[in-house]
Amino acid sequence: MAAVIEMKNVTWRREGKTVLSGIDWTVNAGQHWALFGLNGSGKTTLLNMINGYIWPSEGEIYVLGHKLGSVDMRELRRSIGWVSSSLQEKLYGKDTAQDLIVSGKYASIGLYEKPAAEDYEKAEALMKQLRCQHLLDRSYQTCSQGEKQKLLIARALMANPKLLILDEACNGLDFISKESLLDSIEELSSQPDAPHMLYVTHHTEEILPVFGHALLLRRGKVFGSGQTKEMLTAERLSDFFEMPVDVNWSHDRAWLARN
Known part of the structure; x- marks a missing residue:
């Protein structure tokens, strides 16, 4: 299989400002990656490029074996699930959990098609897989933030994507909700x-340990790329943050502390 994502010397400029510069990055088949960067590092711009919403000023991008610019992005996006908290604002709060999930098959906000019975069966199976089957028949607006994130993941999975992007999935969650969501992602x-x-x-x-590779993005440039445990060291992250930090590994996850 071709690389899942391949960026070759990708640069993006806007209004005379360079937002991304010289990005070289390859995600090979069978790999799960973490994209790590502070606010303003260029993460969202990178995701918009992967999804073909913006185009590089320089360089080439290949997604799921297709060169962007030579493929119908509407078709390619059907193979990409993008779960972002910004999507929550666009969804209809009165939709039931299962209707919201089934709408992912049609990539629509709201459900305008007449789904088949097997669509709802699949939606319920996804809810069970993500440990949120108790939300069946609940309206989306009555769900907690963590529950909403699980429903969004199920919605993205409804279309059987080849690539699933989890964009700040735990943003705004309390500790228990965050750990519950991370458990579901690991499963x-x-x-x-x-x-x-x-x-x-x-x-x-x-x-999580499943994300065996990590890309560190800082100020629009690749700061590091490779095995996660090699990227998340005290020495490397102290340079990344430009301040001394300690890294404590627990349950194969890296916890930061000020040195």
Whole structure:
């Protein structure tokens, strides 16, 4: 299989400002990656490029074996699930959990098609897989933030994506909700038909062991790329943050502390 994502010397400029510069990055088949960077580092711009919403000023991008610019992005996006908290604002709060999930098959906000019975069966199976089957028949607006995130993941999985992007999935969650969501993501990764996953965060402790590779992005440039345990060291992250930090590993996750 071709690389899941391949960026070759990608640069993006806007209004005379260079937002991304010289990005070289390859996600190979069978790999799950973490994209780690502080606010303003260029993470969202990178994701918009992967999804073909903006185009590089320089360089080439390949996603799921297709060169962007020579493929119908509407078709390619059907193979990419992008879970972002910004999507929550666009959804209809009165939709039931299962209707919201089924709408992912049609990539629509709201449900305008007449789904088949097997669509709802699949939606319920996804809810069970993500440990949120208790939300069946609940309206979306009555769900907690953590529950909403699980429903969004299920919605993205409804279309059987080959690439699943989890963009700040734990943003705004309390400790218990965050750990519950991370448990569900870990379980999802163990499924034989799991999509390739890209987990985007600015919290090292959210990077689960399944994300064996990490890209560190700082000020629009690649600061480091490779095996996660080689990227998340005290020495490297002290340079990354430009301040001394300690890294304590617990349950194969990296927890930061000020040195």
